[in-house]
Amino acid sequence: MINDFKVIDEQYEAGRKALRSYVIGFVLSIILTLIPYFIVVKHLMVNQTAVFAVVGSALVQLLVQVVFFLHLHKKSKPHWNLIVFIFTILIVIILVAGSLWVMYNLNYNMTEVSPFNSNEGYIPE
Template structure:
């Protein structure tokens, strides 16, 4: 490889990883969202349902800031593969969590009540 080609590779590499400006914006947004969540709970002026909804909304915003500014997930041509892998991972997590909750719910429904004796449970069959 020619030295000029190596320089071009390193220039593209640093651009793909973000700049000091983008990291600073991400940091400031993260701190602002964290302070807003903390202030929402500590102020105590909102009802519990509204406070929970607001904190969840701020949490989703924080997640998006982290993904865009620090993990560099985006819709650009170079990021589509990473975004697709992230989406598949999220889908698998949703499937595993939902499946686990479904299994636990059905196990709870089919459990023998604690006040029923084994003989009485056998007699029901």
């Protein structure tokens, strides 16, 4: 019987912890949504700074949701979830940054009306 209560207590304790985690995550996410929103809508910053601030709060919110909603930090012992997650982030960065880099250079090299007489690096046969 006493054992019964102990198990139930532990369950409720774990439940309270989980509830706190969701509430913290929710409140932080709302704040991290409203901050960039008002920065953009009220024009609180100049363009370049605003982009950094907005992207920054998105990245912080990603972290908040991964920790407080997905509870990634406390799953499986050898942390396979985490390893897969980090690997994915790596690929995502290579994919997105790589595409932008390549396409930016492509645009840069093709902005002139005729590439045949304006690009120093391009020598037509």
